Amino acid sequence: MLTSFIHRFSSPKSFVEVTALFFPYVMFLGFLCLALGWIWGLAFAPEDAIQGNSYRIIFLHVPASIMAQLIYFFMSICALMHLVWRVKLAAYLIKSAAPVGVLITFIALFSGSIWGIPTWGTWWQWDARITSTLILFIMYLGIITLHSSFSNAEKADRLMSILVVVGVVNIPIIKKSVDWWSTLHQPASISISDGASIDPSMLYPLTISILGMALTMIALGILVSKFYILTREKNKKWVQSYV
């Protein structure tokens, strides 16, 4: 029963049609929240007592880092769905989410490196958090490369899903790296179990920025997946009539 439910609601055609309906709203809300969170954080949040104004990179770096991990987590759920229930759409979504993951992980690494110059005196350090995030970036690239290296798309989907499931072990390592090892990287500013360790005047714009980044990445993901699904299924009748 569960299998038939999943298959009925996971056809690529329905996905493209349904997501097209709310894509403009997601994109608009994403840009609006990002603009609000960033303007608030850059201009109105108070200066940090220790780091000075360089801490304002937090309103971009933290949302990007969270999304870099969440996108991989989403891909691992899709990979399980593809491996267990053979859901075709799940494989399409992994392939579409991977480039978005590359983009946002690059932004997280880049913003962290720039932030490191005034704060740590170096743009790079082989510490646990930074190295595990670099591994995540390489994982995203590896997933794309693996899929592109097979001419048989179905086989590529299966192998890509296996690689995604294997690589998910890196996500708790990234999350816990600042607790397990002594690193240059500061501990989490917001934690589900411990709440926020920063002042509300910084927390509110940070929360809005996280929401904005999430919605923006969802919008980009919808756009990429639409392109990928239409390309992959271009010989199907529904694509001809949809276009």
Add this chain to the structure above:
Amino acid sequence: MFNFSFTNFYDFLTMDGHGVYVWTVYLVTFALIAVSFLIVRRKLNVFKRKLKNASE
């Protein structure tokens, strides 16, 4: 909570010497996200056009 944190616009831009780091990160990120949307949108439109032409 909504008091401008800087004394003037010049201070806002320089941020006590940290402006170059902060603004670089925000501008590069904005550009990367905007370009990503534009590239995918363009690819999608080209694909749709090609498929339409092929079916006609």
